[in-house]
Amino acid sequence: MPELPEVEVVRRGLERWVAHRTVADAEVLHPRAVRRHPAGGDDFARRLQGYRVGVPSRRGKYLWLPLADSGQAVLAHLGMSGQLLVQPHEAPAEKHLRVRVRFADALGTELRFVDQRTFGGLSLHDTSPDGLPDVIAHIARDPLDPLFDDEAFHRALRRKRTTVKRALLDQSLISGVGNIYADEALWRSRLHYDRPTAALTRPRTAELLGHIRDVMNAALAVGGTSFDSLYVNVNGESGYFDRSLDAYGREGLPCRRCATPMRRRPWMNRSSYYCPRCQRPPRVTP
DNA sequence: CGGACGCCCTGGCGGC
């Protein structure tokens, strides 16, 4: 379940192993992997040929490979189970190999997009003058972006008629936060997921943002979280931050602050993990 | 128009 730290680990891997290489050819093995490219897999593959890959960028959970001197970029979203692997040509095809990109050099490696659940995908888009693919203009800056505006985020929360976890997962307000890091940051902030955002004070918002950044930086420092074998970084190496999680997946286990058994509640077709003592629900459920 | 929710997809796993 790649969120911002995992995607950033992948981006760094691509910068190391793929940047500045020229595409020889590409191959799309599953149409759903390029469903955001309306002209289809063959067209997608053909349009990459001959272009040199620039330095990979990221915003939230999206990452993209600029194609030099084209005004375009290959946009990638890993969804829930997507992986970008750099593999030797002769490595056997992964069971869920969806796209393969070969390069016009003698390094002997190729880029592979592998995705079991096919929620992720690749697509090709025009970029705006600042380099951002046009289709993700609506994605907010992420909390590790130096240009993220804390004050504007606070004002947006105050304006919204919604609850705090919904807001954290709203990629148009703040990007890169998924279910795992939302629960972790809320636990650190002693905030219940159903707290209305309109009541958050400026110090509470600042504290929440601080915890989001802390937990993401901690995950980055150890190479991203891996909850199961589905997430593997660009070199095929699993992260191991899951050992440090304080909330996510800890139903029934003692809260690391107060020892009260942690709870799991169904929430928006997924789960929220929280401590019933440290994270008190709002008096009136909105 | 903003907020809420259903759907897309596959495989592991628990229960019967």
Added chain:
DNA sequence: TGCCGCCAGGGCGTCC
């Protein structure tokens, strides 16, 4: 043992 249903969940289309 085999089968069924649940669960994981990001993003977007659609509905109210």
